[in-house]
Amino acid sequence: MSGLTVELQAPNGRKxxxxxxxxxxxxxxxxxxxxxxxxxxxxxEQTIASVHAASASDxxxxxxxxxxxxxxxxxxxxxxxxxxxxxxxxxxxxxQNKETLATIDAWDNGKPYSVALTEDLPETIxxxxxxxxxxxxxxxxxxxxxPQKFAYTLRQPIGVVGQIIPWNYPLAMAAWKLGPVLxxxxxxxxxxxxxxxxxxLKLGELVKEAGFPPGVINFVNGEGREAGAALVQHADVxxxxxxxxxxxxxxxxxxxxxxxxxxxxxxxxKSPLLVFDDCDLEQAVRWSHMGIMSNQGQICxxxxxxxxxxxxxxxxxxxxxxQVKDVSKVGDQWDEATYQGPQVTKAQYDRILSYIETxxxxxxxxxxxxxxxxxxxxxxxxxxxxxxxxSMRIYQEEIFGPVVTISTFETEDEAVERANNTTYGLGxxxxxxxxxxxxxxxxxxxxxMVWVNSSQDxxxxxxxxxxxxxxxxxxxxxxxxxxxxxxxxxxxxxxTKL
Numbered sequence: 001m002s003g004l005t006v007e008l009q010a011p012n013g014r015k016x017x018x019x020x021x022x023x024x025x026x027x028x029x030x031x032x033x034x035x036x037x038x039x040x041x042x043x044x045e046q047t048i049a050s051v052h053a054a055s056a057s058d059x060x061x062x063x064x065x066x067x068x069x070x071x072x073x074x075x076x077x078x079x080x081x082x083x084x085x086x087x088x089x090x091x092x093x094x095x096q097n098k099e100t101l102a103t104i105d106a107w108d109n110g111k112p113y114s115v116a117l118t119e120d121l122p123e124t125i126x127x128x129x130x131x132x133x134x135x136x137x138x139x140x141x142x143x144x145x146x147p148q149k150f151a152y153t154l155r156q157p158i159g160v161v162g163q164i165i166p167w168n169y170p171l172a173m174a175a176w177k178l179g180p181v182l183x184x185x186x187x188x189x190x191x192x193x194x195x196x197x198x199x200x201l202k203l204g205e206l207v208k209e210a211g212f213p214p215g216v217i218n219f220v221n222g223e224g225r226e227a228g229a230a231l232v233q234h235a236d237v238x239x240x241x242x243x244x245x246x247x248x249x250x251x252x253x254x255x256x257x258x259x260x261x262x263x264x265x266x267x268x269x270k271s272p273l274l275v276f277d278d279c280d281l282e283q284a285v286r287w288s289h290m291g292i293m294s295n296q297g298q299i300c301x302x303x304x305x306x307x308x309x310x311x312x313x314x315x316x317x318x319x320x321x322x323q324v325k326d327v328s329k330v331g332d333q334w335d336e337a338t339y340q341g342p343q344v345t346k347a348q349y350d351r352i353l354s355y356i357e358t359x360x361x362x363x364x365x366x367x368x369x370x371x372x373x374x375x376x377x378x379x380x381x382x383x384x385x386x387x388x389x390x391s392m393r394i395y396q397e398e399i400f401g402p403v404v405t406i407s408t409f410e411t412e413d414e415a416v417e418r419a420n421n422t423t424y425g426l427g428x429x430x431x432x433x434x435x436x437x438x439x440x441x442x443x444x445x446x447x448x449m450v451w452v453n454s455s456q457d458x459x460x461x462x463x464x465x466x467x468x469x470x471x472x473x474x475x476x477x478x479x480x481x482x483x484x485x486x487x488x489x490x491x492x493x494x495x496t497k498l
Contacts, residue, residue: 006020012334025069048108067160067215072213087131090207093206127176153489155486158184162241200219270304273306276412358394362394369402425469427466428447463480
């Protein structure tokens with residue numbers, strides 16, 4: 001293999017050639033400093049591979065490549081229909097390589113291989129395909145004013161876009177960003193999370209194979225404080241889109257402010273799930289368990305604060321505890337019975353265990369779990385807290401792990417008030433058979449999204465985003481196009497004389 005490619009074989013037996021360089025201008029290139037970052041298997045704590053980490057000069061090279069591609073006729077003048085064909089081919093190539101890509105994300109991230117293959121990859125493929133269909137349907141308007149004026153608008157690309165994705169859904173989050181940015185005709189420099197650097201580089205091979213012109217799509221790895229900061233502050237980047245923690249988003253806003261960059265931020269959450277006593281209890285238990293324990297609890301919209309009407313609280317608690325026992329099998333990524341794999345990194349593992357200890361010290365009761373699982377790897381038992389007060393840190397702060405608080409309410413007004421008692425506002429769930437109540441509560445909860453009788457039931461065709469400290473702007477659906485296009489007004493004088 002070349003110096004920028006290594007041969008890998010995962011524990012499931014799949015083999016592939018893994019790129020390790022930075023993907024700039026349709027080529028894999030080494031870091032200018034030679035610095036690398038390691039990909040770690042969170043189940044074994046062993047190194048999978050080392051990849052090149054971008055420096056500020058590497059980010060500059062990627063941005064220059066994107067700027068040149070933005071102006072080049074092969075991209076700038078490419079008809080929207082042809083751009084859509086490129087994106088559809090890209091989606092086809094992802095589908096053809098889905099087993100390898102799912103293997104990479106399972107190994108690198110820790111999520112069960114079956115989940116990566118049957119959930120993450122279909123979402124990745126479908127998101128790119130969905131936006132490929134929008135490429136020739138983005139247009140301006142003509143606006144009647146008077147016989148002396150012809151006025152129209154153009155929907156145009158913003159320019160060079162810097163995108164930063166998180167580690168919890170590496171491929172799906174890349175698709176959420178790449179789909180609309182390409183559909184609108186922009187060029188992009190995308191930085192993956194340093195914790196999960198591998199799958200985005202494999203995606204680079206498919207970008208080139210699909211036939212995208214050089215420089216249109218550039219992928220870089222690197223530490224956020226160096227590569228991420230350089231991308232956000234680069235004077236030739238027109239927009240920044242970020243998904244990650246609220247704390248990091250605050251820093252990005254500060255850095256982007258120096259050049260008044262257009263920004264889209266999808267950040268943290270502490271989503272409530274309200275269970276009313278007229279609900280289908282069995283379904284409420286199943287959905288609420290999935291809403292916090294899936295993906296190892298590493299979900300920004302995780303419904304981690306469950307509020308149950310007092311009249312059914314004891315029944316719900318017993319059923320939820322049984323659901324955890326029956327479903328939440330903790331194990332490695334390759335066991336088909338595994339529901340919950342390891343946390344992504346040692347830092348995340350330690351952070352979650354620290355919150356569990358905080359919950360105990362604050363006086364909450366551990367109903368089940370509350371410990372590490374096993375002697376190797378970053379495994380944590382699914383943990384349920386009861387006797388929780390709203391002032392407790394485990395109720396207010398995003399833990400980003402398999403940890404949930406369950407408490408009671410008596411009235412609808414109390415439920416809504418407690419649901420809104422948070423600085424976040426990303427998602428929320430309501431379980432009830434009363435449709436009037438469902439719509440009323442959905443309207444009153446302060447969040448960007450509300451699920452009725454489900455949780456985490458997202459769709460690439462429907463807008464996604466939050467309010468308060470959960471972000472700025474929307475992704476997915478037609479709304480996602482607005483973040484990557486700008487409107488220009490053209491006034492044509494048809495006869496007015498001065």
